[in-house]
Amino acid sequence: xxxxxxxLTVRLAAIVSTLLIAIGxxxxxxxxxxxxxWKFLIEAAVALPIVLPPTVLGFYVLVxxxxxxxxxxxxxSLTGHTLAFTFEGLxxxxxxxxxxxxxxxxxxxxxxxxxxxxxxxxxxGHSPAQTFRRIVLPxxxxxxxxxxxxxxxxxxxxxxxxxxVGGNIPGVTRTISIDIYDRVQTGQxxxxxxxxxxxxxxxxxxxxxxxxxxxxxxxxxxxxxRPGVVGPWR
Amino acid sequence: MxxxxxxxxxxxxxxISSELEVRIRKRFANPEGSFKLNVHFRALAGFTxxxxxxxxxxxxxxxxxxxxxxxxxxRIAVGGEDLYDSEKKRDVAAWKRRIGYVHQDLALFPHLTAxxxxxxxxxxxxxxxxxxxxxxxxxxxxxxxxxxxxPAQISGGExxxxxxxxxxxxxxxxxxxxxxxxxxxxxxxSSLVGDLRKWNQHHRIPILFVTHNGEEVFALGNEVxxxxxxxxxxxxxPHQVMRAPRLETVANLSGFENIFDATVLALHEDRGTxxxxxxxxxxxxxxxxxxTPLIRADVGSRLRVGVRAGDLLLAxxxxxxxxxxxxxxxxxxxLEQRDVIIAAxxxxxxxxxxxxxxxxxxxxxxxxxxxxxxxxVKTHSCHLMGV
Numbered sequence: 364x365x366x367x368x369x370x371l372t373v374r375l376a377a378i379v380s381t382l383l384i385a386i387g388x389x390x391x392x393x394x395x396x397x398x399x400x401w402k403f404l405i406e407a408a409v410a411l412p413i414v415l416p417p418t419v420l421g422f423y424v425l426v427x428x429x430x431x432x433x434x435x436x437x438x439x440s441l442t443g444h445t446l447a448f449t450f451e452g453l454x455x456x457x458x459x460x461x462x463x464x465x466x467x468x469x470x471x472x473x474x475x476x477x478x479x480x481x482x483x484x485x486x487x488g489h490s491p492a493q494t495f496r497r498i499v500l501p502x503x504x505x506x507x508x509x510x511x512x513x514x515x516x517x518x519x520x521x522x523x524x525x526x527x528v529g530g531n532i533p534g535v536t537r538t539i540s541i542d543i544y545d546r547v548q549t550g551q552x553x554x555x556x557x558x559x560x561x562x563x564x565x566x567x568x569x570x571x572x573x574x575x576x577x578x579x580x581x582x583x584x585x586x587x588x589r590p591g592v593v594g595p596w597r
Numbered sequence: 598m599x600x601x602x603x604x605x606x607x608x609x610x611x612x613i614s615s616e617l618e619v620r621i622r623k624r625f626a627n628p629e630g631s632f633k634l635n636v637h638f639r640a641l642a643g644f645t646x647x648x649x650x651x652x653x654x655x656x657x658x659x660x661x662x663x664x665x666x667x668x669x670x671x672r673i674a675v676g677g678e679d680l681y682d683s684e685k686k687r688d689v690a691a692w693k694r695r696i697g698y699v700h701q702d703l704a705l706f707p708h709l710t711a712x713x714x715x716x717x718x719x720x721x722x723x724x725x726x727x728x729x730x731x732x733x734x735x736x737x738x739x740x741x742x743x744x745x746x747x748p749a750q751i752s753g754g755e756x757x758x759x760x761x762x763x764x765x766x767x768x769x770x771x772x773x774x775x776x777x778x779x780x781x782x783x784x785x786x787s788s789l790v791g792d793l794r795k796w797n798q799h800h801r802i803p804i805l806f807v808t809h810n811g812e813e814v815f816a817l818g819n820e821v822x823x824x825x826x827x828x829x830x831x832x833x834x835p836h837q838v839m840r841a842p843r844l845e846t847v848a849n850l851s852g853f854e855n856i857f858d859a860t861v862l863a864l865h866e867d868r869g870t871x872x873x874x875x876x877x878x879x880x881x882x883x884x885x886x887x888x889t890p891l892i893r894a895d896v897g898s899r900l901r902v903g904v905r906a907g908d909l910l911l912a913x914x915x916x917x918x919x920x921x922x923x924x925x926x927x928x929x930x931x932l933e934q935r936d937v938i939i940a941a942x943x944x945x946x947x948x949x950x951x952x953x954x955x956x957x958x959x960x961x962x963x964x965x966x967x968x969x970x971x972x973x974v975k976t977h978s979c980h981l982m983g984v
Contacts, residue, residue, distance in 0.1 A: 482665050483704035485691040487718035487767060494692075497717075501708050 364557050367534055368542040372519055375450070375538065379457045380515040383465035386458065387510060391469030392495065410463050417460065417523025424456040424528050448530045453538075456528040460521055461514040468513060472506020473499055505577050512573040516566045615642050617771045617803040621661055621671030621681075625827070627652035634658060634668075634827040640771075642801040644817045646835070648808060649824035655807045658824070659773045662805070663698045664691030675770045675803075697769030701776040703760040705748040711735065711759045712744035718767035734766040738792055754785040761789070765796055772804045778813065790817060853903030853980065854940075854951040861894050862886065870922070870976055873902060875948050885948045888922040889979040903980040906953040910973035911941065913962050923974035925950075931966050932959065939964075943972050 394406060412420055428446035429435045438446045446452040476499050484494040500507075522540040529536030531545070539562050546555035620637040634654040647655050660666035661681075662673055670683040675696065680689045705714050716731040735741045738758040743751050748759070757777060764772060778786045797804060806817055814821055814835050821838045823831040831838045859873040869891045876884040889902060916924060927945035934940075939954040941964060950972050954964070964970070 477704070479700060479702060479704040480706060482663075482691075483698070483700070483706075484717070485665065486663055486694075486696065486698040487763065488692050488695065488720060489717075490690075490692050493720070498706060 364554065364561070365537075365539075365542045368537050368539050369558070369561065371450075371534065371536075372538040372540075375453060375457060376515045376518040378454055379461055379518045380465070380511050382454070382458060383461060383514045384507065384511055387462065387465035387469050387514075388507075390462075391466050391473055394466065394470045395473040396491075409466050412460050413463050417521065418527055420460060421456060421524040421527025424452075424459060424524065428452050428455065428528065447528060448532060448536060450529075450535055453525060453529040453536050456524045457518045457521060460524045461517045464513040464517045465510040468506045468510035469503070472503035472509075475506075476502045508576055509573050512569050516569045519566060519569075520562060615676050615770060615802045616640070617662070617805070618672070618674045619658070619662060621658075621668040621673060623657060623661060623666070623668040623671075625654060625657040627654075632827040634661075636824070636827070636829050638822055638829060638832065640803040640805055640820070642803055643797065643819045644804050644806055645819065646806050646808060646814050646817060646821045647824060648814055648821055650809055652826075653824040654827040655824055656775055659698065659775055659805065659807065662771070663696050663773055664689060664694045665698075695767070695770050697764035697767065697772040699760050699764050699772075699774050699777045701779055703748075703756055703777075705756055705760055705763075707748055710745050710747055711740060711751065711755075714748070714759055715763045715766055718763060730766055731762075734762045737796065738762045754781055754789070757781060757785075757789060758792075761793065765800075768800065769802065771802055773807075774804065775807045776809070777806075778808075779810070786813075854906035854953075855902075855904040855909075857902045857904075857948065859887070859889075859900055859902045861896050861898050861900065864891065864894075864896060866891065873900070873979075875902065885925060885946050887974065887979060888976050889981060890977055892981050894981075901982040903982060904950070904974060904978055906940065906951040908975065908978035909950060909952040911943070911952055911954060911958075911962065911964070912971040912973060913964075913968070915971055916973060919973065921973045921975045923972075923976070925972045925974065927970060927972055929964060929966055929968045929970055932964060943970060945972055 390409065394402065394409070425447055426432060427434055428438070430439055430445050435445055435447070438451075446455065480498050480502075481494055484498050485491075489497065520540055521538070522544070525536065525538050525541060529538075531537050531541055537545075539558055543555050543558050543562075546552070546558070617640040618638075619640075621634065623634040625632055625634055629652060632652075632654060634657055636654075636658060647658070649655050657666065661668045664680065667688060668681065668683070671681070672679065672683070673681040675694075679685065679687050680694050680696075681687060706717065709717065712728075712731055712735060715734055716727045719727040719730055722730065732741065732744070735744055738761065740751075740755055740758045740762070743755055743759075748756055751759070761777065778789065781789065793804070806813075808814065819834070821831070821833065821835050822829055823838060857875045859875050862872045862874050864871045870888050871891045871894070873887050873889050874884055875887055887902065892900075894900060910921070912924075915926070925945040927943045927950070930942040930944050930949065932939055932941050934956075937956060939956060939959045941952045941954060941959075943950045943952055952972060958964075
């Protein structure tokens with residue numbers, strides 16, 4: 364059991380999902396309320412990491428972080444080393460990779476807040492920003508928690524982007540999934556199994572907490588509750 | 598700059614010029630197609646009823662005044678200040694308008710308690726002041742004991758009170774009420790109206806009250822505006838509008854072709870009925886007694902009686918052995934054919950009734966102007982409305 368890789372992965376996921384709350388909320392706000400006619404292009408761009416092979420995403424991130432790109436040069440002049448094959452580079456790659464898993468639940472929950480409440484808030488003297496803070500955000504708690512947990516769990520299990528951007532440096536960029544891959548390559552099936560099982564359990568627990576909170580905990584105010592979906596097989 | 602939500606309470610003692618002036622055009626759509634809202638009116642302090650069928654443009658009009666929808670052109674001003682003026686390119690944002698707006702579905706904030714809902718609009722005040730004001734308002738509306746409950750935990754009538762309190766506590770310059778009482782039973786409704794009246798005696802702001810319930814028009818109105826397909830088709834005091842010009846829209850909306858002023862003459866509690874004298878004291882208009890269902894009223898109190906023309910019977914001879922308690926002799930003034938309905942106007946001692954008949958009934962009874970008839974009115978066909 365490689366605990367170094369495990370804690371590195373947890374640290375990466377925690378940092379990424381926390382940053383995604385800060386980055387995702389403004390993007391989701393814009394996606395929900397903007398009436399720009401080309402908005403769908405941005406929506407598609409945000410959703411890209413869901414369908415793109417991680418190696419493709421990782422490749423472009425690597426190019427963007429490298430010493431030939433403006434970003435890479437700026438970082439190098441600031442810190443003296445490149446972003447590629449560092450923990451910081453991993454964070455940037457993972458942010459992009461997990462962005463839709465945060466933004467989409469955020470935007471869905473913002474959009475689900477009844478427009479009547481927003482109108483009432485305006486009539487009571489609150490600006491759109493104040494309304495967002497006092498009405499939309501509190502009523503979107505479930506979506507925020509879901510987005511946080513999904514991006515956490517998603518980052519936990521990433522492989523392709525990490526390999527492309529971070530390589531495989533123990534203690535710096537070697538995450539659990541890469542560790543598992545390494546073990547399998549060298550025939551250590553039992554060690555690979557332990558780590559894989561741990562990842563499986565952690566991911567399952569995180570998702571269970573999210574779905575459980577959505578079902579029984581958050582945003583149950585009785586009003587405006589949607590009736591349960593009844594399938595056609597009933 | 599933050600909105601000046603609440604000038605201190607002393608404004609209530611000063612005479613303020615609170616008049617709402619609206620002159621707007623706006624294209625809007627309803628399920629039956631596209632309409633053009635084109636209205637011009639002033640609403641003074643007190644209740645102004647906006648009356649009209651659904652789809653007449655009432656909600657679009659209120660949304661324009663509240664700033665939630667932009668008119669195509671025109672001007673909206675309250676207390677002399679322009680909120681919207683298409684010529685001056687002025688359009689004050691909804692949240693800076695200080696117009697109270699209570700929608701039929703109330704839109705209470707589900708995650709806030711009753712007290713937090715009421716205090717919501719007092720953003721610019723200190724926490725202590727917010728609490729004082731909102732508790733005062735909760736007290737006025739008799740819902741102080743519910744202050745820690747969420748909207749889902751209180752009844753429909755209580756929610757209505759919270760919604761009204763939440764709008765009033767901000768001391769708006771005008772109040773827009775979009776069928777706020779539609780879902781309530783009658784006693785709850787009248788006590789809520791009482792609270793609203795009491796509040797407005799001190800504040801004297803224009804209250805635009807949307808309804809398509811004819812009874813509410815009489816219960817509330819100083820002034821009625823009847824809206825049909827985006828246009829004002831009648832405007833004035835309720836009894837003038839709802840009665841004198843027998844507009845088809847008005848009759849259809851209120852459901853009563855016959856509406857009379859009446860005075861209670863006697864109560865028969867044991868029989869569940871009472872006797873009302875119809876007719877105003879105007880010279881020339883007649884007087885007539887009618888047995889009606891009993892309501893809580895004192896002898897001598899004034900009310901209105903509404904009777905649907907289709908609920909009335911005509912007889913050419915004095916009927917005997919009828920269960921109906923009111924048999925009124927009269928003369929046919931005129932007959933009008935409306936599609937397959939005959940509307941007969943019958944003069945019963947100076948009071949005119951409109952009676953709807955079939956073509957066959959007219960022919961069988963050989964009805965015509967000047968013919969002597971009896972109008973039969975069942976006690977329970979008389980609908981009583983407060984003044």
